[in-house]
Amino acid sequence: MSYSRQLVERLLGIAEPISAALLEQEGIYSRAESESWINDAVATMNAEQREALITIVTRERQQALLDALVVLDEDLGSGDLELVYEGLPVDVDADGMSLYQQFLGQLAGDDWSSLR
Numbered sequence: 118m119s120y121s122r123q124l125v126e127r128l129l130g131i132a133e134p135i136s137a138a139l140l141e142q143e144g145i146y147s148r149a150e151s152e153s154w155i156n157d158a159v160a161t162m163n164a165e166q167r168e169a170l171i172t173i174v175t176r177e178r179q180q181a182l183l184d185a186l187v188v189l190d191e192d193l194g195s196g197d198l199e200l201v202y203e204g205l206p207v208d209v210d211a212d213g214m215s216l217y218q219q220f221l222g223q224l225a226g227d228d229w230s231s232l233r
Contacts, residue, residue: 120202121209125219128186132224134178137171146170179224186217 139145144167146155159167192198193209193216200207209216 119212120200120207121212121216121219125216125223128182128220129223132175132179132182134174137175137178140167140171140174183217183220186215186220190215190217 136146139147140159144159146152146159193200200209212219
């Protein structure tokens, strides 16, 4: 597997925020004392409202990762930056797709076999 695919796979592994799991499993946003006020607000929500909040925090996390990949792709594409892995330059669009396109495709459920 190419490094760009490995990178996208690693980012997919962190695309769901811990707060989404806490909201779903424990009905809280965070275990941090400083955010107990948010937990108090979550406690007043019904299941549908919590599900909406889970969707919001998950989409925001995914969008933040996408935004970072767009910046990285722009810098790599401009020639101002080169990605090196184990001492060798990485062709991040070897599959004909930028990092953010690969990430977005994987979020949408594409499998790697659909790539060139």
